[in-house]
Amino acid sequence: VLDQGPDPLRYGPAEGVPVLRELIAQRLRLAGMDIAPSQVLILTGSEQGIYMVAQALLRPGDGVVVEAPTYPGALRTFRSLGAQLHPVPLDKEGMRLDVLEGVLAYQRPKLIYTVPTFQNPTGITMSLDRRRGLLELAWRYRVPILEDDPYSDLRYEGQHIPLIQALDRRNYVIYLSTFSKWLFPGLRVGWMVAPRGVASRLVGIKRSLDLCTSPLSQFIVFELIRRGVDHLDRILRIYRARRDALLSALDRHCRGFMEWGRPQGGFFVWCTLREGIQMEALQEEALRAGVAFISGKPFFLEGFDGERHLRLNFPRLPEGRIEEGIQRLALALRQAASRPEPKVEKAGELGTPPVV
Amino acid sequence: VLDQGPDPLRYGPAEGVPVLRELIAQRLRLAGMDIAPSQVLILTGSEQGIYMVAQALLRPGDGVVVEAPTYPGALRTFRSLGAQLHPVPLDKEGMRLDVLEGVLAYQRPKLIYTVPTFQNPTGITMSLDRRRGLLELAWRYRVPILEDDPYSDLRYEGQHIPLIQALDRRNYVIYLSTFSKWLFPGLRVGWMVAPRGVASRLVGIKRSLDLCTSPLSQFIVFELIRRGVDHLDRILRIYRARRDALLSALDRHCRGFMEWGRPQGGFFVWCTLREGIQMEALQEEALRAGVAFISGKPFFLEGFDGERHLRLNFPRLPEGRIEEGIQRLALALRQAASRPEPKVEKAGELGTPPVV
Numbered sequence: 001v002l003d004q005g006p007d008p009l010r011y012g013p014a015e016g017v018p019v020l021r022e023l024i025a026q027r028l029r030l031a032g033m034d035i036a037p038s039q040v041l042i043l044t045g046s047e048q049g050i051y052m053v054a055q056a057l058l059r060p061g062d063g064v065v066v067e068a069p070t071y072p073g074a075l076r077t078f079r080s081l082g083a084q085l086h087p088v089p090l091d092k093e094g095m096r097l098d099v100l101e102g103v104l105a106y107q108r109p110k111l112i113y114t115v116p117t118f119q120n121p122t123g124i125t126m127s128l129d130r131r132r133g134l135l136e137l138a139w140r141y142r143v144p145i146l147e148d149d150p151y152s153d154l155r156y157e158g159q160h161i162p163l164i165q166a167l168d169r170r171n172y173v174i175y176l177s178t179f180s181k182w183l184f185p186g187l188r189v190g191w192m193v194a195p196r197g198v199a200s201r202l203v204g205i206k207r208s209l210d211l212c213t214s215p216l217s218q219f220i221v222f223e224l225i226r227r228g229v230d231h232l233d234r235i236l237r238i239y240r241a242r243r244d245a246l247l248s249a250l251d252r253h254c255r256g257f258m259e260w261g262r263p264q265g266g267f268f269v270w271c272t273l274r275e276g277i278q279m280e281a282l283q284e285e286a287l288r289a290g291v292a293f294i295s296g297k298p299f300f301l302e303g304f305d306g307e308r309h310l311r312l313n314f315p316r317l318p319e320g321r322i323e324e325g326i327q328r329l330a331l332a333l334r335q336a337a338s339r340p341e342p343k344v345e346k347a348g349e350l351g352t353p354p355v356v
Numbered sequence: 357v358l359d360q361g362p363d364p365l366r367y368g369p370a371e372g373v374p375v376l377r378e379l380i381a382q383r384l385r386l387a388g389m390d391i392a393p394s395q396v397l398i399l400t401g402s403e404q405g406i407y408m409v410a411q412a413l414l415r416p417g418d419g420v421v422v423e424a425p426t427y428p429g430a431l432r433t434f435r436s437l438g439a440q441l442h443p444v445p446l447d448k449e450g451m452r453l454d455v456l457e458g459v460l461a462y463q464r465p466k467l468i469y470t471v472p473t474f475q476n477p478t479g480i481t482m483s484l485d486r487r488r489g490l491l492e493l494a495w496r497y498r499v500p501i502l503e504d505d506p507y508s509d510l511r512y513e514g515q516h517i518p519l520i521q522a523l524d525r526r527n528y529v530i531y532l533s534t535f536s537k538w539l540f541p542g543l544r545v546g547w548m549v550a551p552r553g554v555a556s557r558l559v560g561i562k563r564s565l566d567l568c569t570s571p572l573s574q575f576i577v578f579e580l581i582r583r584g585v586d587h588l589d590r591i592l593r594i595y596r597a598r599r600d601a602l603l604s605a606l607d608r609h610c611r612g613f614m615e616w617g618r619p620q621g622g623f624f625v626w627c628t629l630r631e632g633i634q635m636e637a638l639q640e641e642a643l644r645a646g647v648a649f650i651s652g653k654p655f656f657l658e659g660f661d662g663e664r665h666l667r668l669n670f671p672r673l674p675e676g677r678i679e680e681g682i683q684r685l686a687l688a689l690r691q692a693a694s695r696p697e698p699k700v701e702k703a704g705e706l707g708t709p710p711v712v
Contacts, residue, residue: 009540044400044544044566051564077564184365188400188570208407208433209565210400214544217570 012215014207016042016191020222024191031152032166033175039193041202044213046150046178046190050074052205053111053146053174054081056198063109065143067095069299069306071120074113074148084109087301090119092261094126097133104141112143116164118151118266121299121311125264131164138172148176150190151266153232156240158264171195179221181267182235187217238315243269245319246312249326257333258310269312270296274337279307281339285332291325368571370563372398372547376578380547387508388522389531395549397558400569402506402534402546406430408561409467409502409530410437412554419465421499423451425655425662427476430469430504439467443657446475448617450482453489460497468499472520474507474622477655477667481620487520494528505533506546507622509588512596514620527551535577537623538591543573594671599625601675602668605682613689614666625668626652630693635663637695641688647681 007017015021018037025037043049050073058064060082066075068087078085086103088095094116103109114134116126126134138145147164165175178190194202206212224231246269250260260271273282279295286293296309314322363373371377374393381393399405406429414420416438422431424443434441442459444451450472459465470490472482482490494501503520521531534546550558562568580587602625606616616627629638635651642649652665670678 007542009542011536011541044570047564048566051566073564073567076560080561080564180367184572185367186363186365186571188566188568204432205436208403208429208436210404210407210544211429212544214400214570214573215542216540216576217572220572 008216008219010215012212012218014203014212016040016213017215017218017222020189020218021191023222023225028193031160032162033193034166035193039196039199041192041194041199041206042213042218043176043178043190043192043206044210045180045185045188046148046176046192047073047077048206048209049174049176049190049192050077050113050146050148052192052202052209053176054078054083055205056201057111057144058083062111063103063107065100065103065109065112066301067114067119068301069121069296069309070113071115071148072298075301078113083111085301090122090124092124094119094124094130095134097130097137100134101137104137104143108141109143112138112145113148114145114164115148115150117149117161118154118263118268120151120266121268121294121296121309122270123261123263123266123268124270125161126164128161131162131167135164135168135172139170143172145173146176147173150176150178150181152177153182154236154239154267155265156236156243165193171197174198179225182232183221183224187214187221189213189217189221239267242314242317242319242322245322246314246326249323253326253330254333257330257337260312267313267315269314271310271312273308273310276341277333277336278339278342281336282310282332285335286329288335289328289332291328291332293329364572364575366571368568368574370559370568372396372569373571373574373578376545376574377547379578379581384549387516388518389549390522391549395552395555397548397550397555397562398569398574399532399534399546399548399562400566401536401541401544402504402532402548403429403433404562404565405530405532405546405548406433406469406502406504408548408558408565409532410434410439411561412557413467413500414439418467419459419463421456421459421465421468422657423470423475424657425477425652425665426469427471427504428654431657434469440465441657446478446480448480450475450480450486451490453486453493456490457493460493460499464497465499468494468501469504470501470520471504471506473505473517474510474619474624476507476622477624477650477652477665478626479617479619479622479624480626481517482520484517487518487523491520491524491528495526499528501529503529503531505531506537508533509538510592510595510623511621512592512599521549527553530554535581538588539577539580543570543577545569545573545577595623598670598673598675598678601678602670602682605679609682609686610689613686613693616668623669623671625670627666627668629664629666632697633689633692634695634698637692638666638688641691642685644691645684645688647684647688649685 021037021040024040025035054077058081062083063086064078064083065086065088068089086107086109088099165173175193258271258273260269293310296306297303300306377393377396380396410433414437418439419442420434420439421442421444424445442463442465444455521529531549614627614629616625649666652662653659656662
């Protein structure tokens with residue numbers, strides 16, 4: 001009967017279940033954040049957080065800085081709310097600050113959206129210097145940063161780099177993360193750390209969106225984390241082995257056809273095709289060879305920038321299938337490379353951002 | 357490991373899990389709706405549906421017809437998106453169509469929001485004639501209707517009245533309901549039936565809001581409903597007994613101090629104070645007597661209209677506590693009635709809508 005069952009089956013607070021907020025605050029303090037549990041808001045997946053921040057900070061026509069390439073779900077959400085998007089290209093240290101400064105000075109955007117760690121789709125991690133420089137610019141031009149960080153728990157090698165939120169001394173960063181990447185996405189539990197100034201506005205929006213995140217899901221996440229300290233270690237071992245298998249297979253089979261980065265964590269290996277291989281031809285050949293990948297297209301505002309790239313996602317496949325998949329991809333690459341180049345003039349070759 | 361667990365723990369389709377959509381479509385066909393499973397969208401609670409519809413159909417400044425009084429969560433959502441609200445008073449058959457027609461003709465609103473069955477807060481059910489008349493007006497002025505229907509499964513007496521959606525022959529109605537009122541609100545599962553024309557736009561918004569409703573919650577709801585056919589019957593017996601206990605206690609203890617309706621279903625008994633009892637005094641006395649109620653204030657756009665009303669919510673309390681609570685309320689009413697009337701001039705006495 002309503003409101004007489006145990007707590008997980010009743011309505012919960014819009015901010016989230018207190019025990020889970022405390023647990024997350026504890027974990028974030030270990031990662032260098034100086035925050036109180038009251039700043040942690042539980043979300044129905046971190047996707048919801050992108051929407052909430054856009055809804056709280058943007059009016060139609062307002063500008064948003066996004067990385068080029070970036071997560072297509074964020075592009076969809078900002079667009080759906082009428083924002084104007086300002087792409088800033090990445091180099092191997094992350095967002096290019098020279099380009100960003102021009103955008104901040106001349107376009108006066110209202111928000112900077114970044115996935116600084118093991119970025120989707122490039123796998124790039126923003127360097128410490130770049131994070132500090134980004135914050136300096138945000139402070140100077142008074143633009144808040146949305147730090148979307150679903151992957152930083154999944155580091156397979158290298159040193160932890162401080163979160164942008166942890167470097168911020170002026171409450172300019174809204175931080176977003178999720179359990180979906182190493183616990184169960186089907187639970188739909190993410191969270192946000194909001195500066196005190198905007199937290200209550202964000203809670204109001206959260207209430208309008210779905211009253212509260214499922215308390216049942218929240219209690220399941222809480223118990224899984226509280227009891228399963230070694231679960232993340234196990235996931236890291238599995239995913240690291242898959243990343244290594246993928247990189248080694250690429251090295252053995254795909255050299256000369258494309259280049260790729262070596263991500264220190266996360267889900268993605270981002271590949272850049274060599275001149276002369278057409279994406280359309282490659283997709284046809286891949287279908288024939290029985291292998292699937294995601295083309296770079298949806299990650300760019302102007303889809304044609306993506307025609308030179310593919311994103312490979314390694315955590316989903318056991319190592320044996322990775323070897324076989326990359327052999328098939330290599331076959332498709334060889335076939336596509338041997339096709340004659342189409343004669344049509346190509347638009348958009350200029351201005352393609354230098355990725356990886 | 358991601359995407360290798362059973363389906364309930366993985367990401368699901370934005371539209372919802374197919375088995376649950378089919379089950380809901382089956383139930384709705386029994387209630388007279390001529391719909392396909394593809395029109396059913398699963399929501400993270402029906403609150404999300406109000407937001408999605410507002411986001412899909414309204415631009416800032418657009419008008420929305422709301423009942424006066426109505427559900428405060430809907431007022432909050434429409435307001436937060438910049439809508440202009442047009443309250444239409446209720447009589448005992450529901451929304452007053454004479455007032456509605458004036459609003460439609462002169463204000464040109466973009467949406468009519470109604471809770472036609474066992475309304476929150478009044479408990480009023482819109483009559484069949486009124487439903488038909490409402491549809492005629494919506495068709496004539498080309499304004500879609502959002503039929504918010506969380507309570508119609510909870511009928512304790514009287515005949516089922518067709519849903520507005522089931523009477524509509526022109527795809528003007530978006531229908532919203534939830535499992536939160538007789539299963540577990542903590543699962544956060546509601547649903548929407550959308551006309552084919554807007555369904556894909558709504559799915560796009562849903563994806564931006566939270567990608568998908570927790571598949572785990574959806575499978576739990578599916579299994580509970582599939583296995584537990586008599587659960588609703590049991591809930592109906594319990595809630596009916598509580599409603600009867602409340603009405604009988606009101607009759608024995610509160611006559612002369614206020615009037616109230618007899619809801620045929622749902623959660624609420626709506627009371628109207630007699631002249632001379634001040635809400636502020638009553639709230640002070642209720643606190644002293646140790647009994648809580650919700651004043652009518654939050655249910656009206658202009659809060660002062662609510663000062664004459666209180667909403668009692670019976671499903672939450674066992675019968676014994678209802679009797680005791682109403683005795684305490686009667687004591688508070690007696691005390692408040694014996695206080696001298698304050699001398700300040702009161703604003704807003706004119707134009708108070710005739711409720712119940």
